[in-house]
Amino acid sequence: MRVVRLLRLRAALTLLREVPRRLASRGVPGSRRTQKGSGTRWEEEKREDGVKWRQLEHKGPYFAPPYEPLPDGVCFFYDGKPMRLSVKAEEVATFYGRMLDHEYTTKEVFRKNFFNDWRKEMTVEEREVIKSLDKCDFTEIHRYFVDKAAARKVLTREEKQKLKEEAEKLQQEFGYCILDGHREKIGNFKTEPPGLFRGRGDHPKMGMLKRRVMPEDVVINCSRDSKIPKPPAGHQWKEVRSDNTVMWLAAWTESIQNTIKYVMLNPCSKLKGEKAWQKFETARRLRGFVDEIRSQYQADWKSQEMKTRQRAVALYFIDKGEAADTVGCCSLRVEHVQLHPEADGCQHVVEFDFLGKDSIRYYNRVPVEKPVYKNLQLFMKNKDPQDDLFDRLTTTSLNKHLHELMDGLTAKVFRTYNASVTLQEQLRALTRAEDSIAAKILSYNRANRAVAILCNHQRATSSTFEKSMQNLQTKIQVKKEQVAEARAELRKARAEHxxxxxxxxxxxxxxxxxxxxxxxxxxxxxxxxxxxxxxxKQVALNTSKLNYLDPRISIAWCKRFRVPVEKIYSKTQRERFAWALAMGGEDFEF
DNA sequence: ATACGGACTTAGTACTTATACT
DNA sequence: AGTATAAGTACTAAGTCCGTAT
Structure with a gap:
């Protein structure tokens, strides 16, 4: 159902993209001089290559509060009998108990991983007794947390105010750092609390215990001459270092996948803003190369060398947005594509069906050029479903090729480029100067939506969708009646006059x-x-809005059509894109 | 050549806050 | 004033891409 809908929207989008492209004039790619200057914040002197800061001072991460044991009245039962657990075992039991109404706890893998890790936290005696998860009864624990959540909701105005103030105090104390003399907001200043790992899709590690992060796990990064953050009383940092070639303030290794987690700056910070700006400038630069790149890979479809052919087809997929990236593209397997000589009234149709990032399904049927189709037939010949489609291609070799085509070019750049170009084209095609603000905003959202569909940014239909749609329809009905009534009264008044x-x-x-x-x-x-x-309903706009669409396109559009920028960007979004707002630019062209 | 680890970006969903409504 | 709903934000998993070790 969802897939069909998306398909339809994709088809519509493809049509819209055929609108002839007006040749746009623009400034020197990557040149800061093309932007209107404004204030000092975005125009400080450049640092040497790779150096991210000269001064970095902060308070270190804020640690998750320690475990509070359950009150006496709340009990865990094993095999129908009440059982008092040791603090460590109890804490892990509460992680499971509070998730009791979640679908996760019905999954075998989740239950198995949880039980396995839980037993490791038990005392010898507990382990002797608790041998089967099926005999565990967490319902009292669950009820306790449900009640606690409910109690939070009914706090008085004053109590809520107090909590808010405390959060604010914490934010002020731990949530900012000093970077090169500026007070900058940190993105995630709290360590992740312990709990049960919630992987996406059918992750083999779901349910495993995510350990509590201790100061002893944390590496601090700050400038030598700054006030070194103090670890919590009685504790030590794992290490304090001063590496100004990286952006992180603190880091620790998480216990599930053994990968590093970082404390980094908020997107509204200058450093992050500059990086985003840089990203869009690289994508803009692709404009000047893309025609050449396209004709080159088209020529390579007929190359003598298998490797070159595969690379050319892979690049075509990346450019067309059928694969998000080199990794996704290079790891495409035979079972992920199906070839149809004819489908939906088109020739040479490729059907994609695979799970992408976050286990989101990518399904699409696209007509392709004949040589692409022929090549795919060739690549799939004599292979098993699990074999790589592009067996002669690696992410390294493809990325190396991209770098030769353009400085700084990676697969990701195509996404940014295609997304931003599409937004600009769609806005041009859909906006009418004489429309009301409301209609213009709808046009904007539609343009944004076209991009989100292109990038396959999906979301689950919210459980309340039908209901809230119903409410809206009722409102419309009421309003219609009011309009009719007002019209009648106007008629009467006219006659009267x-x-x-x-x-x-x-x-x-x-x-x-x-x-x-x-x-x-x-x-x-x-x-x-x-x-x-x-x-x-099932398209998520924010991912593209925040990551792929050059904000200068939207800002220029707002100015040109007199739409207040607040209608397009929320407060935090405006902060994130402060660099772009500072540039002004009613006539910005991507 | 490939594998792996580090750093940073991108992604969907859970949760919180603001606003609209009664 | 209290509640329902919408909008906005926080959270953290899961990607990309690069450099280095094997």
Whole structure:
């Protein structure tokens, strides 16, 4: 169902993309001089290559609060009998107990991993008794946490205010650092609390215990001459170092996959902003190379060398957005594609069906050029379903090739480029200057949506969707009736004025006219909302908005069409894109 | 050549806060 | 004032890509 819908939207998008592209003029790629200067924050002197800061000072991460044992009245039962657990075992039991109503706890892998790790936390005696998860009864524990959550909801205004102030105090103390003399916001200043690992898709490690992070696990990164953060009383840092070629302030190794987690700056920080800007400048630079690159890989479809052919087809997929990246593309297996000589009235159709990032399904049927089709037939010949489609291709060799085509070019750049170009084209095609603000916003969201569909950014239909749609429809109905009523009254007032011809009846007439206008406007806005909502059901806009769309495109559009930028970007989004807002640029072209 | 680890970006969902409604 | 819903933010898993070790 969802797939079919997305397919339809994709088809529509493909049509829209055929709109002839107006040749855009723009400044020197990558040049800062092309932007309007504004204030000092984005225009400080450059650091030498690879150096991220000269001064870095912070308080270290804020640690998750220690475990609070359950009150006496809350008990765990084994095989129907109450059982008092040791603190360590109890803590892990609460991780499971609070998830009891979650689907995870029905999954065999999750249960097995949890039980296995839980037993490691038990005392010898406990391990002797607790041998089967099926005999464990966590319901009291579960109820305890449900009640606790409910209690939080009904706090008085004052109590809530107090909690808010405490959070704010914490944010002020731990949530900022000093970087090269500027106070910058940190992204994640709290260590991740212990709990049960929730992998996405059918992750083999789901349910495993994610250990509590201790100061002894944490490496601190700060400048030598800064105030070195103090570890919590009675504890030590694993290490304190001063590496100004990296952006992280603290790091630790997590216990599930043995990978490093970092404390980094918030996206609104100058450093992150500069990186994002740089990213978009690289993508803009691709504009000047993309025609050449395309004709080159098309020529390579007929190369003598198998490796070159595979690379050329892979690159075509990356460019077309059928694969997000080199890794995804290079690891495409025979079982992920199906070839149809003819489908949906098109020739040479490739059907993709595979799980991408976060186990999100990518399904698409696309007509491809004949040589691509022929090549795929060749690549699939005499292979098992599990074999690599591009067996002669590695991520390293493909990326190396990309670097030769353009400095700084990677597969990711194509995504950014295609997303931003699509937004710009769509905005051009959809926006009408004479439209109301509401209609313009709908156009913007549609353009954004086109990109999100292109990038396969999906979301689960919210459980309350049907209900809230119903509510909206009811509102529209009510508004329609109000409009009808206002129209009738206007008619009456007009007749009255015609008969009387006096000032009083004229002012009544004016008032009725204004009322009708206002109601019609409200109705228009409501129906725009309804359309937007329906189209947005299973498409997530934020990922592309935050990561792939050059904000300068949106800002220029807002200025050109007199749409307040707050209608497009929320407060934090405006902070994240402060660098772009500072540049102004009504006539920015990507 | 390949594997692996480190650093940084991207991703969907869970949770919180603001706003609309009664 | 209290509640329902929408909007916005926080969280953390899962990617990419690079450099280095094997």
């Amino acid at each position: 015609k008969a009387q011809g006096d000032g009083k009846s004229r002012s009544v007439l004016e008032k009725k006219r204004r009322l009708l206008e206002k109601l019609q406007e409200q109705l228009a806005w409501l129906s725009v909302q309804a359309t937007d909502k329906e189209e947005n």
